[in-house]
Each structure stands twice: as C-alpha cells, then as structure tokens.
Amino acid sequence: MARAAALGRLTWQPATVAAARVEAATARTLVLDVDGWTGHVPGQHVDVRLTAPDGYTAYRSYSISSAPVPGRLEVTVQAVADGEVSPYLVDVAEPGDQFEIRGPLGGWFVRRPDDPRPALLIGGGSGVAPLMSMVRAATNPSRLLYSVRSPSDALFTAELATTAAAADGRVAVTHVYTRVAPAGWPDPPRRLDTDALARVVWPRDADAVAFVCGPTGFVETAADLLVDIGHDPANIRTERFGPTGG
Amino acid sequence: MGGYVLTADNPITGALAEHGVAMGGYHIGIHRPSGSTGGSGVAAARPHGEGRMAVITRGFGGRRRDNTDLPPGQYRTDDFPVLSAGPTPRIGLDEWELAVVTETGGRSTWSWPEFTALPTDEATVDIHCVTRWSKFDTSWRGVSVDTLLADVETAAEYVVAHSYGGYTTNFPLEDLLDGQAWVAYEFDGEPLAPVHGGPARLLVPHLYFWKSAKWLRALELRLDDQPGFWETAGYHNYGDPWREQRHWAD
Amino acid sequence: MTTTNVGADDTPWVDGNALAGPLGEIIGTDLTVAELTCASCRTTRPLAAMRVFDRAPGLVARCPGCQDVVMRVVRTSSHVLVDLRGSLVLSLPAPTA
Numbered sequence: 208m209a210r211a212a213a214l215g216r217l218t219w220q221p222a223t224v225a226a227a228r229v230e231a232a233t234a235r236t237l238v239l240d241v242d243g244w245t246g247h248v249p250g251q252h253v254d255v256r257l258t259a260p261d262g263y264t265a266y267r268s269y270s271i272s273s274a275p276v277p278g279r280l281e282v283t284v285q286a287v288a289d290g291e292v293s294p295y296l297v298d299v300a301e302p303g304d305q306f307e308i309r310g311p312l313g314g315w316f317v318r319r320p321d322d323p324r325p326a327l328l329i330g331g332g333s334g335v336a337p338l339m340s341m342v343r344a345a346t347n348p349s350r351l352l353y354s355v356r357s358p359s360d361a362l363f364t365a366e367l368a369t370t371a372a373a374a375d376g377r378v379a380v381t382h383v384y385t386r387v388a389p390a391g392w393p394d395p396p397r398r399l400d401t402d403a404l405a406r407v408v409w410p411r412d413a414d415a416v417a418f419v420c421g422p423t424g425f426v427e428t429a430a431d432l433l434v435d436i437g438h439d440p441a442n443i444r445t446e447r448f449g450p451t452g453g
Numbered sequence: 454m455g456g457y458v459l460t461a462d463n464p465i466t467g468a469l470a471e472h473g474v475a476m477g478g479y480h481i482g483i484h485r486p487s488g489s490t491g492g493s494g495v496a497a498a499r500p501h502g503e504g505r506m507a508v509i510t511r512g513f514g515g516r517r518r519d520n521t522d523l524p525p526g527q528y529r530t531d532d533f534p535v536l537s538a539g540p541t542p543r544i545g546l547d548e549w550e551l552a553v554v555t556e557t558g559g560r561s562t563w564s565w566p567e568f569t570a571l572p573t574d575e576a577t578v579d580i581h582c583v584t585r586w587s588k589f590d591t592s593w594r595g596v597s598v599d600t601l602l603a604d605v606e607t608a609a610e611y612v613v614a615h616s617y618g619g620y621t622t623n624f625p626l627e628d629l630l631d632g633q634a635w636v637a638y639e640f641d642g643e644p645l646a647p648v649h650g651g652p653a654r655l656l657v658p659h660l661y662f663w664k665s666a667k668w669l670r671a672l673e674l675r676l677d678d679q680p681g682f683w684e685t686a687g688y689h690n691y692g693d694p695w696r697e698q699r700h701w702a703d
Numbered sequence: 704m705t706t707t708n709v710g711a712d713d714t715p716w717v718d719g720n721a722l723a724g725p726l727g728e729i730i731g732t733d734l735t736v737a738e739l740t741c742a743s744c745r746t747t748r749p750l751a752a753m754r755v756f757d758r759a760p761g762l763v764a765r766c767p768g769c770q771d772v773v774m775r776v777v778r779t780s781s782h783v784l785v786d787l788r789g790s791l792v793l794s795l796p797a798p799t800a
Binding site: 534535536537538539540583584619663683685686687688699700701702703 | 716760763765775777779781786
C-alpha cells in the first residue's frame with residue numbers, strides 16, 4: 208500500500224484550480240484540488256506541468272504554501288518577467304482550469320510536525336512560500352524573519368499580522384524591508400544584516416533549526432550570517448532558486 | 454562508480470530540463486513526447502504516465518514556435534537561451550590560451566593577441582539545440598578550424614574539444630574541416646559574452662549545439678574516439694539534428 | 704558569501720532539492736536526502752545541498768565545495784541515465800519497518 212502511495216506521489220496527476228487569491232501585484236496563490244492527495248510535510252514542493260493543445264509542455268517546481276490537508280494544496284507563485292509557466296499561473300489560470308502536478312516532493316527542506324525543536328524561518332521575497340506552510344502548521348515555537356522589497360511586495364501580510372498577534376505567542380514575525388519601508392517603520396530600508404538576525408536568532412542552547420529560502424544570493428548571505436553569529440551550520444537547511452526564470 | 458542505467462517505468466518524454474529557471478521553484482523542462490514521430494503534434498497526443506490522457510491546460514501556449522525549415526522535433530526561437538552544465542569560467546585575456554595537441558604530443562598554442570591576428574571568417578548559420586530550440590541566421594566571426602590545423606601533422610581521425618571549466622565533446626576530425634567549424638569570438642558584431650562561451654567557443658553548426666563547446670581551451674587530436682561530457686551520459690556520439698540523433702539509441 | 708564564481712549574469716543553479724521530482728519519478732524514493740561523497744574533494748553532503756545546473760541537456764549536480772560534478776541525470780527516449788562517476792559513496796537512510 209505504501210508503495211502504491213509513493214507511485215501516486217511521484218507520477219503526474221491532474222490538479223484542478225479551485226480558487227485564486229491575489230497576494231501582491233505580481234503574485235497569486237492558487238488553491239488546487241487533487242484527488243487522493245494525502246497532505247504534505249511543510250517545506251515540500253510540487254512540480255507543475257502545463258500542456259499546450261499541440262502537446263508542448265513545460266514544468267517548474269513550486270513550494271506548497273498551505274498547511275497540510277487531504278485533497279487540497281496551495282501554491283503561491285511570483286510572476287517572473289519573460290517566464291513561461293509563472294505568468295500563466297499568476298495571470299491566466301482560472302477556477303476550473305486543469306494542469307498536472309507531481310508531489311509532494313523533497314524530504315530535506317522540511318519541518319516535520321514531530322520535530323520538537325524551535326525554528327528560525329528566514330525568507331527572501333517569494334521564498335517565504337514554503338515557510339508560510341511551516342508557519343501555518345506550526346505546533347512548536349517559530350520565528351519568521353521575512354526580507355522583502357516593499358510593503359506592496361510583501362505576501363501574506365494580514366495573515367502574518369494576525370498570527371503574530373495570537374494569544375499563544377507560538378509564532379513571532381519580523382519584516383526587513385530592503386527598498387521601501389512602511390510609514391513610521393523604525394528602521395530604514397536595508398539588506399538583511401547581522402543586527403536583524405541577532406534580534407531573532409534563538410539562543411545556542413535552544414537547539415534551534417533554521418530554514419532559509421529565497422534567491423541564491425539571499426540564501427548564501429543569510430546562511431553565512433547565521434554561522435557568523437553562532438548558529439550550528441548542521442542545523443541550517445536551505446532552498447534556493449535562480450535569479451531569473453519562470 | 455561507473456555510470457549505470459535505470460529503466461524508467463513509464464513513457465519517457467524529452468530531455469529532462471532545459472532553459473529557464475523558476476522563481477519560487479526550480480526548472481523549466483520542455484518536454485516533448487518523443488519516439489519515432491520525433492515530437493510532432495501527432496505524437497504529443499499520446500497518453501503518458503500510467504496510461505492517463507494528457508491534461509491539456511486551457512490558455513497555455515508556451516513560447517511560440519513554428520515548424521518551417523526546422524530539423525525534426527525542433528522549435529524556432531528568437532531568443533538565445535543560455536544553457537550551461539556548470540558555472541561560467543572567467544578567463545582573463547592575458548591568461549587565455551588556445552592549444553591544438555596531436556596524438557604524438559605535438560602542441561601548437563595561440564595567445565589571445567596571436568589568435569585574434571589570424572584570418573577570420575564571418576559565418577551566418579542556423580543553430581540547433583538538443584533541448585529542441587533552433588535559432589536561425591546567427592552571425593559569428595571566428596577562425597576556421599582549417600586555419601588552426603593548417604600546419605599540424607597528424608594521423609588522427611578524431612578530436613576532443615576541451616573547455617575551461619572541464620567540459621569536453623568529441624568529433625570525427627572530418628567534421629571540423631572544410632569550412633564546417635570555427636573558433637568564434639564575436640557574436641552579432643560584439644565580443645562573445647562569457648555566458649555564451651566567450652572569450653571563444655567552438656562553432657559546429659551542422660551538429661547539435663552541445664557540440665559547439667563554450668570556453669574552448671584545446672582541440673585534442675586522437676587516433677581513437679573518446680566520448681565527451683554529454684556523450685558519456687546518454688547523448689548521441691555524433692549528434693546530427695537532421696537525423697534527430699539526440700540520444701544513444703537514436 | 705561562500706566561495707563561488709557565480710556572478711550576477713551567470714548561469715543560474717538551484718539546490719539539489721529540485722531533483723526530488725525527476726529522480727523520484729524513476730527511482731520511487733526520495734534521493735535528495737541521500738548523502739553523496741564527492742570523488743574530487745571527498746566532502747559528504749546530502750544531494751539536496753548540491754548545486755544543480757538545470758539549464759542544460761541534462762541535470763548536472765556539482766559539489767558546492769569544489770564545483771566538480773557528482774551526478775548527471777539524462778533522459779533519453781527510452782531510459783533515464785544516472786551517472787555517478789563523480790561520487791565515491793551514495794548513502795541512503797534505511798527504511799524503517
């Protein structure tokens with residue numbers, strides 16, 4: 208039975224767009240219904256394959272941004288100028304449309320629900336998407352540091368504010384704005400730096416695990432800074448994507 | 454470990470992953486259902502994966518392409534996609550060197566000033582990438598391989614091209630002679646950009662473009678054939694786009 | 704920054720995580736958690752942490768330390784080839800009963 212499940216997970220299966228939510232000017236979340244989907248581990252991704260009427264196909268990988276539930280998942284996609292798949296997902300797909308997915312995929316950049324360690328989640332730009340799945344599913348203390356160009360580029364703003372204000376205090380949220388900060392923001396716009404990280408990093412004896420996701424340069428910088436301020440390199444997991452594409 | 458072969462358990466589409474990289478994800482794969490019909494629209498309608506019919510995605514066209522004057526299974530593009538199996542080597546022109554090495558160890562070398570002082574050709578050619586894009590009427594300037602080999606004594610029948618960065622690709626010697634191949638260092642009238650193989654790359658337009666090695670460092674003349682980087686990993690040893698010689702079995 | 708000669712205008716690469724789908728489809732298990740020992744510099748890392756150059760005729764995984772190739776994956780018309788000559792050891796977690 209487990210073998211059958213694995214094969215289902217690793218072959219292409221139809222997904223139907225159930226709903227779409229605009230997250231920012233060039234980003235959208237697609238809610239996908241998939242028969243037999245048994246959920247995922249936060250951090251995992253799916254491969255999305257589009258097929259034109261003449262059989263031409265293209266595929267990309269997208270992180271799952273929703274909390275795990277059977278039968279349904281969400282991907283949050285940033286449109287890439289000159290991209291081929293992302294503009295379709297952000298601008299064209301409508302409820303009822305179908306394409307194929309393969310997944311959930313990846314066993315390394317994942318936060319398992321039974322992992323008791325506190326987590327530091329560091330996201331750059333649309334790299335926040337898999338971290339959002341971890342936030343939504345968090346059963347253990349988590350701190351999210353979200354580096355984004357400007358308030359209008361920020362994803363999940365309202366939900367993150369609600370989450371951060373929740374009475375249980377399980378998830379703390381900090382934004383770093385790199386180009387434009389909101390009115391009244393205490394810090395000027397700046398790149399992620401040691402100061403910002405030092406404010407959110409867990410004490411050494413907390414045995415925290417760090418998840419870093421974003422563009423390649425962002426991830427390398429963040430991971431190096433984490434090591435510089437004493438985070439155990441063995442407890443840093445990264446997921447990068449290239450500077451262009453789509 | 455040697456390379457070993459894993460049999461796939463469902464019908465295979467085209468090359469795994471080609472040009473493009475996704476934000477929030479990873480790669481663009483341009484997959485064409487292949488097989489004997491060579492990726493035509495007819496072949497594309499075949500079911501794939503567990504016998505299921507393909508899910509056609511409304512409103513998705515992909516980058517457009519047409520099928521006139523193209524080798525089988527190719528699409529036309531007006532872009533110049535960058536394909537690379539590794540990081541771009543940065544070679545200063547003061548340290549750059551091109552070598553021709555014979556089977557007896559004879560070695561001819563050119564520094565950049567020596568190389569660019571050689572007579573050049575202008576070539577306007579169509580190029581065909583095994584990942585199924587073709588680009589028409591690309592213009593290059595470079596030194597004919599005939600010029601580089603003019604004074605070389607050899608009994609070799611094969612050539613391995615070696616690149617800065619470690620890439621290799623192989624040819625029958627005759628495929629690089631008689632005006633069929635160049636070492637190019639200008640594209641569209643400009644110095645060849647590093648991502649496209651600059652300072653200088655091999656240009657062998659009658660074969661799939663993986664044979665046109667970027668960042669060329671040396672041509673090694675050999676008595677025996679020695680498959681290169683992609684040729685040892687499943688790609689066709691010769692690579693004629695008009696016979697659609699993409700993979701080992703083609 | 705770690706040592707890298709990948710510049711702003713350079714070939715993009717992604718993490719080995721991206722191999723989960725293409726390899727999982729043929730092997731039926733998640734190889735990205737497997738550890739590979741680079742034949743060149745002898746460093747051991749999970750496949751997920753290798754650098755994958757995917758804008759190429761196949762997928763090329765390179766060691767982030769020395770840049771040498773540890774794995775190549777090529778899909779032909781009938782087979783998927785996994786070339787591991789750049790790796791000394793491939794270590795997978797044993798399945799738990």
